[in-house]
Amino acid sequence: MIRILVADDENLIRAALAQLLDLEDDLTVVAQAASGRAALDQARVLCADRGPDGGLDVAVLDLQMPEPDGIAVAAELAGLDVHSIIVTSHGRPGHLKRALAAGVRGFLPKTTEAARLAEVIRSVAGGGRYVDPELAAEAIGAGDSPLTPREADCLELAADGATIEDIAARAHLSPGTVRNYLSSAITKLGAANRHDACAIAVRMGWI
Amino acid sequence: MIRILVADDENLIRAALAQLLDLEDDLTVVAQAASGRAALDQARVLCADRGPDGGLDVAVLDLQMPEPDGIAVAAELAGLDVHSIIVTSHGRPGHLKRALAAGVRGFLPKTTEAARLAEVIRSVAGGGRYVDPELAAEAIGAGDSPLTPREADCLELAADGATIEDIAARAHLSPGTVRNYLSSAITKLGAANRHDACAIAVRMGWI
DNA sequence: CGGCGAGGGTGACATGTGTCATGGGCCGCC
DNA sequence: GGCGGCCCATGACACATGTCACCCTCGCCG
Structure with a gap:
């Protein structure tokens, strides 16, 4: 059973997403957070608790959240051995780069098919990576920032x-x-x- | 049983929302659409069909969609006797005004609690209306556009x-x-x- | 040591913008 | 018929912006 944390400041979306994932047989949403800070708090508690309900495998994070944003949260979570997946409405090449640099294992826009999210979670939980192909192409084409x-x-x-x-x-x-x-x-x-x-x-x- | 159409161009969100609503005993999602045009097509088909699966009670529409947007769709649906609820990430006073002028029966930001959406759908299906109180206050305070x-x-x-x-x-x-x-x-x-x-x-x- | 490049700065100049006064044409309304 | 509001336009002026040339100061590196 893969244990998941879902973080998104839009309550409606977060609850719906959690519901969607919980419906999968091999996935279980063990925590939800409405902000980056709350997500970190929850993750720390879960990882500290070595009891039957403790532990956390994958975090599904919205990129746009009140400080800290999804990427910052992912960077912290990497230290707790939690793999992160970033979900976002706006697919910006630069965001993808920053996310990968922060150790994010999955990155996909909210326009992807629902079924794919579950697939990506399973893959990431098993140590894999996944980046939306279209975004990846854009990011490669766009190159690095020329700005100092x-x-x-x-x-x-x-x-x-x-x-x-x-x-x-x-x-x-x-x-x-x-x-x-x-x-x-x-x-x-x-x-x-x-x-x-x-x-x-x-x-x-x-x- | 209240029959619902869900329209949102973000597949992930739309699927999750549909899942969430379908879990309620008295609600059933009979159609989904990834664009305003698709939503209108689906609604027309459902309303034309007077068979056992025909008919449509409430449409849950994202405001931000490729043309036509949620408000434009709602205006069309009003002619088909379908009540519309607008859901949006950005709560702008002006949008609320335009929505109400277009005959929208419910308006709420995506930050609202998940449980409230189901309540609002039931209320709207029964002929009621619902507007997020905070947004309503903003809209009243903001007044009309002073621009020609x-x-x-x-x-x-x-x-x-x-x-x-x-x-x-x-x-x-x-x-x-x-x-x-x-x-x-x-x-x-x-x-x-x-x-x-x-x-x-x-x-x-x-x- | 000399040279180089990046960060930080100054001054001059051409354009772009924001403001104001002014004017004419076109409604709608008292 | 007059008044006022919106629409469209012009010209003038002050200030903000974009561009360029040039300067100084550190570090760094050959």
């Missing part, structure tokens, strides 16, 4: 419509420097302006 | 980072006019710049 860390910082701060002054203040930089970084990011991404650049970077999962 | 139709158009075109020239070309307007509309929208929304204005308008569900 500072450029990415500035772009991230610019993403919510802040003005140069705001960004400079929040990044502890001179306004001119911010403009240079932004300009460089814009040309690197082939964008028309900073907001276009933000859109591209977000789509790629680079910020 | 053209202002909203320009703002919508500006949302993806287009430059004034682009917007003017796409809207068949003079660049100066676009700037006036944008400026007016910015002041009306109390925003710092056009992108801030876009963010506000999107958050309110006005574009």
Whole structure:
């Protein structure tokens, strides 16, 4: 019997997903969490408990959650010998890369067929890996972020419509420097302006 | 027995939701659809069929779907005597207003408890209505969009980072006019710049 | 040591944007 | 018929942004 933790901040979805998985004969949902923090707490308790109900095999984590997000949770869980599967609505190449770097064993968009999730859980529980083929292709095609860390910082701060002054203040930089970084990011991404650049970077999962 | 149609373009979520609802004794999921168009097709077939399996009582629709979206589908279904419930990840006041105007009978975010969905379905099947209280309060507090139709158009075109020239070309307007509309929208929304204005308008569900 | 590259900065210049005043045309309503 | 609101446009001005050239300071490495 494979013991599963399901984490998603959308109660409706989490409950439905848990229900779906519990219906499989060889799967059992032993914990649910509505936030990354709750997921970690639950996992720690389960792993500490060596009794009949203790232990945890696989975590199914939504990527978009209040801090910490699914990838951060997966990185922590890797230390507890729990294999993680990330499920997400938005398939960004960058997210996939970060997830794999964090030791995630499975990554699939919410558009995948329901039956596949169970298959992937079984495979991951047995030590396998699974990445949605389409996403994998995108990630390979997209390549790595061409942005330097500072450029990415500035772009991230610019993403919510802040003005140069705001960004400079929040990044502890001179306004001119911010403009240079932004300009460089814009040309690197082939964008028309900073907001276009933000859109591209977000789509790629680079910020 | 209440007959239900579930529509959501995320296969995983739709299957899980259908499973969850089917587990209730008095509910049965008679159709699933991965797009608005498919939902309408299914509903028409079911309503035309007056046999033992025919008929449809309630549609549970995701708001975000490839055209037509949940609200548009609900408006069509109202003509078939099918009551609709909208489920959404993002609770925007404007969406709620549009939904109610389209004759939707239930509106709830995906963060609601799983048990509540079944309750709402029963209530709606019996002719009742249900709107998430928090969303309702927001919608009342937010009021109507202060934007004129053209202002909203320009703002919508500006949302993806287009430059004034682009917007003017796409809207068949003079660049100066676009700037006036944008400026007016910015002041009306109390925003710092056009992108801030876009963010506000999107958050309110006005574009 | 000299050279190099990345981080951080300045100043100048051309464009793009936000704001304002102003005007005309077209409704709908008192 | 006048008034007011929306639509469309123009021109002018201030400020924000994007681009470029150039500078300084560290480390690092040959």
